[in-house]
Amino acid sequence: MSVPYNHKVVEPKWQGVWDEEKAFHATNDFTKPKYYALVEFPYPSGQGLHVGHPRPYTALDIVARKRRMQGYNVLYPMGWDAFGLPTENYAIKNHIHPALVTKNNVARFKEQLHSIGYSFDWDREINTTDPSYYHWTQWIFLKLFKEGLAYKTEMPINWCTGCKVGLANEEVVDGVCERCGSPVVRKVKSQWMLKITEYAQKLIDGLEDVDYIERVKVSQKNWIGRSEGAEVDFAVQGKEDKLRIYTTRPDTLFGVTYMVVSPEHPILDKYQAEIKNWDAVVDYRAKAALKSDFERSELAKEKTGVAIEGLRAVNPVNGKDIPIWVSDYVLMSYGTGAIMAVPAHDERDWEFAKKFDLPIVEVVAGGKNVQEEVYTDVAEGTLVNSGFLDGKSVAEAKEAIKNWLEEKGIGTRKVNFKLRDWVFSRQRYWGEPIPIIHCEKCGYVPLKEEELPLVLPEVESYMPTDNGESPIAAMTDWVNVTCPCCGGPAKRETDTMPQWAGSSWYFLRYTDPTNEEALASPEALKYWLPVDWYNGGMEHTTLHLLYSRFWHKFLYDQGVVPTSEPYAKRTSHGMILGENGEKMSKSRGNVVNPDDIVNDYGADTLRTYEMFIGAFDMNASWSENGVKGCRRFLERVWNLQDLVTKEKGYSSDFEVKMHQTIQKVSYDYENLKYNTAIAALMSLLNDIVKKGSLTEDEFKTYLILLNPVAPHITEELWNTLGYEGRIYQQKWPEYDESKLVEDTMQIPVQVNGKVKATVSVLRDASKEEVLAAAKAAIEGKVSGNIVKEIYVPGRIVNIVAK
């Protein structure tokens, strides 16, 4: 009898051996086929690893280990996305330098990851807070600046009253700060911006060429929000000026009965003198300014607005004189800040018209009374009351009117995007300094490349200031410099970059992590890119994933990287919820610590359980009993060692089952079906135990198939039985197509779609033979006459009787 399975001995032992043997290091042998597997690097928080982390890490660890056994040069790296608010907040509270907090947290994370036995190449570990790393983050920023894609502008930002920092739209959830939950207000500040909008079309087009799960593509497309329409100029009555609007429904131009401008629209100030009810307009505008974007949309149910008295517009298609209104349902930040209103065929316009008793003119006939109900169906409907467009379909009318507008010089075709530029400044200490100097005379002057990295200065206090300046601003020694351009007095930029900066290109650095001359060598980039498989959370779809695609496309246009897309394949995992089905959180008291699982059951059990818990892309609830079940499975595998014979090859009664399992497990590991791969291995185990013995080769194959999921126990068993070498050095088993089916098959026989019998037939039996056997088997069970006989080769027989 073998010694009992003790994970506390087995697991540290092999982790040590693998480290020593550098078992999982990606080589720079560029002649071998490569495979680059990537998981999102964690933010090393003070809480340590969460049980959610091992799910994606284990999944791609399985792929990485399998691919290595298949002969690939595999890059499976890990690092730290270590700039960020929680670390800074912790530092402020406890008076510890954030760099030290980061160092401690990283050490903890690394130890935890190590204890789970991941095959990361730790020689390529990176940390976004290392000056040698952010050197290149700053370098990319300078490139963006030089290409005019980074600019500074006064703009209202989302200001978190708690963190005292500007937030991106994406970081504001339900009107409060995503991080701290404090209310977010609007505040005008000069901010660095990145022109991601310039890449909007490229970011959509690029999705055609990549293998992303569909919902990721759909989310990104919706987020970018492309729409096709036209810009049309409406003359302002008695003025030179035109009021330009954007519409996706130029076909409804004849139905325009009024116009609306956003409260911030410049036309208001310009014609202040003409506007008779200026007080009312100013009053309305002041009220709108007080509302945050959130409140503005929250109060969307009830439309408000003021009619401008003394200013009217002309509908260019029919010359009709129409009023202009001000309303906050029109946003200055989308389109032109002004709209043409077609109440008959737009829901918002209809509501507004109803409330303020404005005329509603039907221009698309759809069988509805537009005085009673809005009609927005674009697919059906014919133009009416629309002059030369009458009788055309909506699609035809759109084309016709666009041509007409362009011919007359009144309007142009126009594509719009919902995507906004990326607010890139943070008034915080713990981030990458922005390598720009501001000179009164020369404006914004970039640092020279040789001066990078611009290292974050040491400060006394990390506290953000109430006036919205970064704590670095107080460091006059650092801030006051001479202008590299004119030599006059100048100041450094004191805002820092957002957390998304370092993570937008980190996968490039892994390919060549210590390069001091470039972010990575062209050879390394050419060899390793694109990332073959990138897995990460759904919550990063419209932030990190989009930002990093943007930077990558920019770097591609600059000739820095060799591929236009960074990631060939993108998948996403589901969350791990608490036992009660709710999100794990301290306040709910349902948090599971992975350390406890590793300690009590072992890393292999943790890994097996997290893969067995359910479909990889769906949320799943934690279950301690489920963990126990996986531990039990591994113990049963452990006990197999007593059943192994000295025989070679696969025994005849197991051959088919072995080949089938190799096929299924190999396929499932590559297709996010880890749970059914493990189920297949459990099922094979049950058969082996039932039989009572297995050959040496059967055991070897079994261990190799299980190894990516449970690397420690399989390595130990391989070693115990005295098999040659290490299991991680073995070749992945292959299956033989011809051995996937038994010589005699069990074919179910249905009568009218219901199974009545099963027949045994030879694998190569003809259709006639099978049907004959089937009919014999159901003799007497059929009432009526047989009208049809169906045989699906190798699968099923169905006899139809009436």
Next chain:
RNA sequence: GCGGAAGUGGCGGAAUGGCAGACGCAUCAGACUCAAAAUCUGACGGUGGCAACAUCGUGUGGGUUCAACUCCCAUCUUCCGCACCA
């Protein structure tokens, strides 16, 4: 409102249009034990039946098909994004 995902035993979940419930958990029974735990063996969707077996059954209602959890139409529920984007 728009977009996405999901509804299958007591639970987690399996099923290229081809035997619904693989695999695991829980439960029950048996073996082992003085006993318990662990382990092993077996049973385990509902209804009827001693049983063989019959019959119903994948949110609901229709449809296509020899055959539907799977495809089509309609509908309900839940979860997750986005939300006045003209």
